[in-house]
Amino acid sequence: MEVEQPSSRDESAGAPEAHSNGHASAMQLEVLAYFAVLNIAVGLGSPLGIAAIPINYFLKDILHLSPVRLAVFLAIVSIPVCAGFVFGFIRDRWRSPRWGDRQYLLVGGLAAAGVYAWLATSTIDYFKLLSLVFIVVILCFLRGDANGSTATV
DSSP: OOOOOOOOHHHSSSSSSOTTTEEEHHHHHHHHHHHHHHHHHHHHHHHTTHHHHHHIIIIIIIIIIHHHHHHHHHHHHHHHHHHHHHHHHHHHHHHHOOOOOOHHHHHHHHHHHHHHHHHHSSSOOHHHHHHHHHHHHHHHTTTTHHHHHHHHH
């Protein structure tokens, strides 16, 4: 009786090669570092991520918003989250053949940084903060292909 041995092609069909001693290859470490930095940058830049802490502080302690008005603020700026599929559709339909998804990462990131700079250097009232944070949430979803790239890899 002959037992069929699986070929090496079957075992590592989609996986990058690793060293035989169990350590990750240099390419795997580079990919891991790239996506770690990308996820940290996305988390730090999103107004629904860590930037929500100073925004909430400003709304509660400086503008003295009631809990109801704070909830309304968060509900309004979270509207793009409910329409996230629209941004994916836009990215899929209007993609540069040369730049691909990088165009949205670059343009969305630069535009969000510009809005944050404008927010940091101007006087802030409730409606200005609401509109600028809403714009940044939209820009974060436009550059949201970072999450898609992570899932693909």
